[in-house]
Amino acid sequence: MQVAAESRVTWDSQKPRELREREESEVMENKGVKEKTMEDGVAAMAACYAGFDPAAYLQYNYTAPRADFTRRDSIVPWKLGCLHRAFTEGDISGGLLVDVGSGPTLYQVLSGCEIFERLVLTDFLEVNRRELKRWLQDQGKSSLDWTPYLQHVCKLEGRGALAWSEKASRLRAVVSDVLPIDVHRPQPLAPGALPSPGADCLVSCFCLESVSPDLDAFTRALGHIGGLLRPKGHLILIGALGESFYQGGPGVQIPVVPLDEAQVCSSLKQNGFTLMRLEVYVLPDDMRVGVDDVSGIFFVKARKE
Numbered sequence: 001m002q003v004a005a006e007s008r009v010t011w012d013s014q015k016p017r018e019l020r021e022r023e024e025s026e027v028m029e030n031k032g033v034k035e036k037t038m039e040d041g042v043a044a045m046a047a048c049y050a051g052f053d054p055a056a057y058l059q060y061n062y063t064a065p066r067a068d069f070t071r072r073d074s075i076v077p078w079k080l081g082c083l084h085r086a087f088t089e090g091d092i093s094g095g096l097l098v099d100v101g102s103g104p105t106l107y108q109v110l111s112g113c114e115i116f117e118r119l120v121l122t123d124f125l126e127v128n129r130r131e132l133k134r135w136l137q138d139q140g141k142s143s144l145d146w147t148p149y150l151q152h153v154c155k156l157e158g159r160g161a162l163a164w165s166e167k168a169s170r171l172r173a174v175v176s177d178v179l180p181i182d183v184h185r186p187q188p189l190a191p192g193a194l195p196s197p198g199a200d201c202l203v204s205c206f207c208l209e210s211v212s213p214d215l216d217a218f219t220r221a222l223g224h225i226g227g228l229l230r231p232k233g234h235l236i237l238i239g240a241l242g243e244s245f246y247q248g249g250p251g252v253q254i255p256v257v258p259l260d261e262a263q264v265c266s267s268l269k270q271n272g273f274t275l276m277r278l279e280v281y282v283l284p285d286d287m288r289v290g291v292d293d294v295s296g297i298f299f300v301k302a303r304k305e
């Protein structure tokens with residue numbers, strides 16, 4: 001290895017200086033073009049989100065048939081079951097849970113909120129952060145009634161559906177902040193937003209693939225959010241498989257990176273995560289309701305090395 005490197009240096013240094021300079025400048029130019037293309041892709045994604053409508057998004061994805069609590073094969077009960085198992089297996093612990101790209105939804109933290117003393121919700125859009133704060137501060141009507149969700153998770157916990165208001169109070173008590181985030185920045189949160197070792201656990205659902213222009217950007221964004229997690233901390237990642245777009249509101253079509261399981265696993269590996277569990281849900285035909293072209297959903301539990 002070393003010999004090859006040395007001989008390359010010798011050969012390079014024998015090149016005329018002008019040629020070397022031209023080659024170096026071409027390399028820099030290509031790098032610049034690549035970075036510019038990447039930035040353009042990310043900016044185009046941000047522009048797509050300008051029309052995101054939290055109430056419509058909740059209606060499309062978080063009401064029946066996708067949230068039918070009488071059916072185990074409905075999307076939301078499947079996700080809640082996975083989250084419940086992940087947080088009750090006994091290996092996830094610590095003080096701080098961070099949810100990345102919360103959107104206007106709370107379902108993803110209904111199990112985790114029982115384990116962690118502090119929970120930070122995050123989203124890129126002010127409209128979504130406002131929607132979350134409205135529920136958390138119990139001010140005004142939320143765009144979705146989370147009661148059936150709270151009841152369902154209480155049942156999974158064996159507490160009986162009547163405990164739902166205790167869970168609502170617990171959630172309101174442990175959420176300390178609802179912060180802006182941009183997963184395309186190497187530091188997605190404002191400096192000092194989290195204590196220095198990072199979060200003990202991250203949850204992120206349907207965020208990275210639906211805000212990234214391509215697989216490289218998805219993998220890079222996964223690395224960025226990995227930086228928010230302490231070593232040996234857990235990552236719970238839920239996302240869409242085979243999806244190329246979703247509706248963020250009436251007439252708002254948002255492009256998505258179509259992923260398969262192998263790509264998800266490879267992105268995790270490239271970013272130093274050890275996969276602990278991967279579960280896949282295939283959409284029954286009647287869950288394909290025309291608001292996206294998703295074919296399946298992955299659930300990942302992983303640990304940062």
Ligand SMILES: C[S@@+](CC[C@H](N)C(=O)[O-])C[C@H]1O[C@@H](n2cnc3c(N)ncnc32)[C@H](O)[C@@H]1O
Nearest residue numbers: 101102103124125181182183205206207210211
């Ligand atoms: C498909 S929604 C997912 C919302 C929610 N987590 C769920 O499970 O339904 C994607 C979310 O990513 C947010 N988002 C858009 N651009 C982002 C960025 N650059 N960084 C982080 N989040 C972003 C959007 O505002 C939106 O709330």
